[in-house]
Amino acid sequence: MNTSFRLVLAALLALSVSACATRTLSTTDKLNREVAEPKILLMPADVELSELTAGGLTELNAEWTLAGQHNLKMALNDHLHKLNARFSEYQPLPQDDPRYDTFQQLQKLHGVTGVNIRTYAFPPAPGLPGKDGKFNWALGPATSMLGESTDAQYALFVWLRDSYTSSGRRAMQIAASLLFGIQLQGGQQIGYASLVDLKTGEIVWFNLLARESGDLRDLASARESIDTLLTGLPK
Amino acid sequence: MIARRLGAAAILALLAGCVTHETGPSSGIATASPGYKPNVKTDEAGIWLTADKAEAELRDSANRVRDPAINALVSDMVCTLAAEYCGDLRPYVVRLPHFNATASPNGSISIWSGLLIRARTESELAAVIGHEITHYARRHSLARIRNMRENTDLAAVLSLLGATTGVAQVAELPHLMAVGNIQAFSRDNERESDEDGFNRLVKAGYEPSAAADVWKRILDLRKAKHEFEYESYEDRTVRLFVASHPPTEEREKSLRELAEKAAKPTKPPPDRLREALTAVRLDFLLDEVKLGQFRESKALFELLLKDDPLPGQIYYALGELYRKRAKDDDELVAMSYFHQACEAAGAPPEAFRMVGTIRWRRGETEQAKEYFRRYLNAAPNAGDRALITHYLGS
Numbered sequence: 001m002n003t004s005f006r007l008v009l010a011a012l013l014a015l016s017v018s019a020c021a022t023r024t025l026s027t028t029d030k031l032n033r034e035v036a037e038p039k040i041l042l043m044p045a046d047v048e049l050s051e052l053t054a055g056g057l058t059e060l061n062a063e064w065t066l067a068g069q070h071n072l073k074m075a076l077n078d079h080l081h082k083l084n085a086r087f088s089e090y091q092p093l094p095q096d097d098p099r100y101d102t103f104q105q106l107q108k109l110h111g112v113t114g115v116n117i118r119t120y121a122f123p124p125a126p127g128l129p130g131k132d133g134k135f136n137w138a139l140g141p142a143t144s145m146l147g148e149s150t151d152a153q154y155a156l157f158v159w160l161r162d163s164y165t166s167s168g169r170r171a172m173q174i175a176a177s178l179l180f181g182i183q184l185q186g187g188q189q190i191g192y193a194s195l196v197d198l199k200t201g202e203i204v205w206f207n208l209l210a211r212e213s214g215d216l217r218d219l220a221s222a223r224e225s226i227d228t229l230l231t232g233l234p235k
Numbered sequence: 236m237i238a239r240r241l242g243a244a245a246i247l248a249l250l251a252g253c254v255t256h257e258t259g260p261s262s263g264i265a266t267a268s269p270g271y272k273p274n275v276k277t278d279e280a281g282i283w284l285t286a287d288k289a290e291a292e293l294r295d296s297a298n299r300v301r302d303p304a305i306n307a308l309v310s311d312m313v314c315t316l317a318a319e320y321c322g323d324l325r326p327y328v329v330r331l332p333h334f335n336a337t338a339s340p341n342g343s344i345s346i347w348s349g350l351l352i353r354a355r356t357e358s359e360l361a362a363v364i365g366h367e368i369t370h371y372a373r374r375h376s377l378a379r380i381r382n383m384r385e386n387t388d389l390a391a392v393l394s395l396l397g398a399t400t401g402v403a404q405v406a407e408l409p410h411l412m413a414v415g416n417i418q419a420f421s422r423d424n425e426r427e428s429d430e431d432g433f434n435r436l437v438k439a440g441y442e443p444s445a446a447a448d449v450w451k452r453i454l455d456l457r458k459a460k461h462e463f464e465y466e467s468y469e470d471r472t473v474r475l476f477v478a479s480h481p482p483t484e485e486r487e488k489s490l491r492e493l494a495e496k497a498a499k500p501t502k503p504p505p506d507r508l509r510e511a512l513t514a515v516r517l518d519f520l521l522d523e524v525k526l527g528q529f530r531e532s533k534a535l536f537e538l539l540l541k542d543d544p545l546p547g548q549i550y551y552a553l554g555e556l557y558r559k560r561a562k563d564d565d566e567l568v569a570m571s572y573f574h575q576a577c578e579a580a581g582a583p584p585e586a587f588r589m590v591g592t593i594r595w596r597r598g599e600t601e602q603a604k605e606y607f608r609r610y611l612n613a614a615p616n617a618g619d620r621a622l623i624t625h626y627l628g629s
Contacts, residue, residue: 050281053384053387053388054387054388054391054392055384055386055387055388055389055390055391056387056391057383057384057387059278059281059380059384060281060282060284060285061278061281062273062275062276062277062280062281062283062284063275063276063280065281065284066275101295104295108295168388172391172392172395175395176395179395179398179399180398
């Protein structure tokens with residue numbers, strides 16, 4: 001396990017024992033409404049739904065994951081509609097498109113930036129010295145190209161890991177609790193969502209989610225999960 | 236209290252039975268049929284989804300080698316070694332300077348640059364690719380993951396039972412046993428891949444002894460390293476490929492025995508590897524230099540020099556090896572290799588510049604200028620042309 005991952009885990013664990021399931025960092029609470037209904041582009045969401053085995057392995061479940069990805073889009077569409085914003089989904093370009101590399105690199109850059117925000121921007125992490133306690137992260141000017149070619153004002157990045165306790169794990173939990181009074185780790189829902197202003201490249205809102213409940217496998221529960229994940233999204 | 240513990244222990248004992256039963260025996264997995272895709276409801280589909288993600292990342296990675304010649308060769312080799320899976324396997328050449336290749340459960344295969352410069356013939360490369368194809372065909376990833384689940388499930392249950400004794404070692408033992416079982420299982424898969432990969436090699440008309448030869452080379456290079464150098468035996472190059480693999484000596488021996496029994500190819504096997512590497516090999520050699528494993532790199536370069544059609548590249552890499560180590564008289568040794576490179580076939584233009592730069596620093600201005608001129612002749616459009624012209628004018 002590498003160091004940054006450990007830090008993320010520590011931060012997420014700290015979050016999971018705190019009272020609320022999410023914590024938010026943002027530069028604004030308002031969407032830019034130059035366009036009356038701003039278009040928010042969902043970037044390819046990194047969502048994995050897994051089963052926690054009796055022995056503690058996390059096994060990706062393809063069927064749940066595909067359902068979860070679908071439910072995420074449905075729930076997100078409805079959520080944005082209520083905010084008077086338009087939902088749109090990023091369509092990957094063919095590899096020979098001249099914009100292909102730039103758009104792939106933007107997604108990778110956000111991946112790295114997201115890990116850094118998760119790791120360093122939320123207490124108990126001490127924060128990066130260069131940031132001086134401020135929340136000011138950006139992906140740079142290349143985002144405007146993405147905005148122009150998709151006619152979107154914002155891009156939304158989602159990273160989610162949802163795990164569910166298998167029956168074997170549940171038996172282990174019961175046994176461990178009966179025998180020794182200890183609590184074995186069960187399923188969790190952890191992740192983040194991040195909103196990028198495509199005109200400026202700035203990350204204007206970032207929300208961290210960690211809890212031991214939540215379900216993306218069916219649409220009704222997924223709506224609750226997405227509403228929680230989008231707590232405090234600029235309106 | 237004791238009664239409660241016994242009760243829970245009994246539940247666990249029952250569970251242990253069903254946990255192993257649930258996942259089924261890992262050995263009885265059928266060979267993948269051509270065009271095989273797992274049903275979305277299976278654990279295998281989850282494994283494939285993970286592999287698909289990794290493949291997408293690899294496809295866009297700057298480390299992927301996009302040179303058409305080497306890609307055409309490995310694609311052709313894959314289809315020669317496994318015609319039945321030609322549409323299912325996707326080989327990628329990756330710029331990673333260690334001796335390794337990997338096969339993913341979804342059919343993507345990574346062939347590392349460190350393997351490409353260590354294999355001396357197409358047959359040797361085919362031996363390794365054949366081995367990897369078997370991992371795919373026999374669905375070893377699935378078998379390994381199921382085996383791992385069984386072992387960790389069982390270990391968790393046994394260790395909870397063990398903990399009721401109150402003795403820490405008894406609780407830890409099942410985890411050790413699980414690690415041992417998982418590794419042994421993995422070694423069995425490797426032996427199976429060695430054997431089946433060998434059969435593919437022979438059937439495709441490649442040289443049967445190539446499988447043993449490539450392992451012999453890895454052993455020799457490893458020995459060259461440890462004989463002279465106080466480096467850790469935790470040798471990363473070798474460890475990456477042999478962790479959870481049988482000992483290299485054993486593999487070489489078994490593959491040698493198989494080769495002795497096998498029929499010789501009826502016509503000379505194809506050997507297109509060197510030609511296919513023309514545009515990319517120098518970069519691969521210089522990546523090897525950056526590993527900072529002086530002895531092994533030197534042994535490798537000297538081995539390659541024996542019958543290489545482009546020795547200029549190898550002399551240049553040897554020069555870089557010494558120049559970068561920069562111990563005692565290393566710069567002089569480096570310069571002598573750069574000189575040899577300049578007069579040999581395949582010399583990169585940078586060899587002339589290196590001689591020029593070193594001589595300039597040593598105050599040997601006239602000789603330096605001669606080599607700077609030769610550099611500009613060899614690379615008229617060099618990015619540093621203005622700088623070199625400035626040297627020539629002073």
